[in-house]
Amino acid sequence: MKPQTIHFISIGGSVMHNLAIALHQQGHHITGSDDDIYEPSRTRLEKYGLLPAQTGWNADAIHGGLDAVILGMHARADNPELLKAQELNLPVYSYPEFVFRQSQNKQRVVIAGSHGKTTITAMVLHVLQYHHRHFDYLVGAQIEGFDTMVKLTTNAPVIVIEGDEYGTSPTDPRPKFLHYHPHMVLISGIAWDHVNLYPTYDQYVHQFELLADAMSKSGTIVFDDTDDMLDVIALKEREDVTRQPYDVHPYRIENGKTVLVTKNHGHVPVLVFGEHNMKNISGALAICDHLAITEDMFYAAIQSFKGAHKRLEKVKDDGSTLVFRDFAHAPSKVEATTAAVKAQFPDRRLVAAVELHTFSSLLNKTCLNQYRDKLDKADVPVVFYSPHTLEVKHLDPIDAADIATAFDRPDLQVFTDSAELETFLKNQNNGQPTVFLLMSSGTFGGLNLNLS
Structure with missing residues (x-):
């Protein structure tokens, strides 16, 4: 791919600054702005020479030589840089839109849900990396063994994306996950959240129904079988879409340590604990099975998974x-x-x-x-x-x-x-x-x- 010149409005966001770093590492020319940048974004942007020289918005940073502008949720609709980009008819993307454009020729796996999505995504990434698979990803937390929260390449056959139900950008209130058009989606559970965007439970639930409805033909929906609302969403008839439920993985606590109880692999020790994490393991196992990871391979890898940043x-x-x-x-x-x-x-x-x-x-x-x-x-x-x-x-x-x-x-x-x-x-x-x-x-x- 020919190097592009890309400007980030609100470069300091957790995913935004990781996307900026990932594109910089591919050889693209990256600029950015923000009205405030906190740690660890500040130090990481500075390390790669991407930290803006000053905080605040500057319409002069927007010019006809830009190939794209990526707009973060933190900006406002009247942001002077956004207005200048619109005036110049420059391509303006939210980061979900941009990630989709970069992954149209990949198998897209989206992990969504009110809880557990970061951990399940991290588990899948850990297992794939353990077995030296080539893949792209977007995850909402820092994971041990991964330099960035985003990786986009031209030749990885699959991308694993943590699908956020929060709004896309100041000009697009739709959930981010509706932009990814997945071939496979996991929904980990539904519990009313983001009430400032979805003032009723029904409105919140409807976003996940839209996600399931957007599945590609021959797609797969993996869902928590213990969640009554997910049963309603997942069991809805959709042409040529496979449904796969999962439940809590059998486990025991032995001497203060959690072990998975398996049919063919004995007791498998793990570093994470809690019934919710045993459910997360089942979901990750189901996804990995569709990515040609056998049970042997999964259980070998999951033993060394330490969890995502700030998750227990x-x-x-x-x-x-x-x-x-x-x-x-x-x-x-x-x-x-x-x-x-x-x-x-x-x-x-x-x-x-x-x-x-x-x-x-x-x-x-x-x-x-x-x-x-x-x-x-x-x-x-x-x-x-x-x-x-x-x-x-x-x-x-x-x-x-x-x-x-x-x-x-x-x-x-x-x-x-x-x-x-x-x-x-x-x-x-x-x-x-x-x-x-x-x-x-x-x-x-x-x-x-x-x-x-």
């Missing part, structure tokens, strides 16, 4: 104290992750803290009520939120009483100050065997996560 990631283990961080923030994820840790360490005291950080968790009291009973497995339940986040998102204020009522835990500890939260957590580390589970898509206001 072990931060500290000093013998008596364990600290895990997890990206969980939606109610269903908080419940599954808390239950997984308690089941894995039943003899340890569990301190579980969740940060309410997103629109879906903070929008209104109806959203908060979705958290009822979700921290029931915690011995010490904790919630943190920042009033400043509410101001930034232009949301109505909430108070500790609202949160305690929503979670239905009279003993719930609610904090709005990160320093006070850190002091409380350190005081819980009182010599008895304890597990700390820190769940957030944010940073708890800059909390020292290893509690040292």
Whole structure:
């Protein structure tokens, strides 16, 4: 492919900066802009010489010599660079549209769902890499053994894509996954999320139905058989589309370690744990089977899978104290992750803290009520939120009483100050065997996560 000149509007986004790096590594000339760039995007862009010289938008960066402009979700519809690109009739793509254009001649595998999609995608990528397969990918988290979250080449026969249901760009509110037109799709489960975009459950569910309806003929839908709504979506008749359900992979916990129970391979030790991850393993196994990975090959590879970044990631283990961080923030994820840790360490005291950080968790009291009973497995339940986040998102204020009522835990500890939260957590580390589970898509206001 002839090198192209491509400009990124909002280059600092997690996927956007990885896509920029991937295209730079292919020999394309990349420029970009953003009004603010946080870590790790800043350091990684600087390493490859792609960090903008200054923050902010500059219409002069848009010119007739550009082959394409890639527009990130963080930009606004009135962005001066976008307006200039439209004025010059330059090709403007969202990153899902661009990824599809680069993969039209590949087998496209999309992993979607309200929960588990990052981990399942990471499992599939790990297994393929373990067996030295040639493939492209897009995944929403950093994975050990992979330099970037995106890889696009001209000759890989398959691309594995984590399919996000969030909006595509400021000019396109449709879910990102509708742009990929998959030959094979896995839907891991449906639990109402992104309520700022989909104000009703039915609207949210409908996006996954549209994804299933967009399947190519001779395509395959792999789905969680325990999810009642997925049964409805997946079992709908679609011409020449194969349906394949999956369930929790049989497993046991032996001496604090999880092992897969298999028919032909005995007990297979794995590094991840929790019933939700056993379900994720089943989904990944089903996908890999369609990519010519045998059971022997899958079980050999999955034993060394350590998980994706911030997905039940072990931060500290000093013998008596364990600290895990997890990206969980939606109610269903908080419940599954808390239950997984308690089941894995039943003899340890569990301190579980969740940060309410997103629109879906903070929008209104109806959203908060979705958290009822979700921290029931915690011995010490904790919630943190920042009033400043509410101001930034232009949301109505909430108070500790609202949160305690929503979670239905009279003993719930609610904090709005990160320093006070850190002091409380350190005081819980009182010599008895304890597990700390820190769940957030944010940073708890800059909390020292290893509690040292």
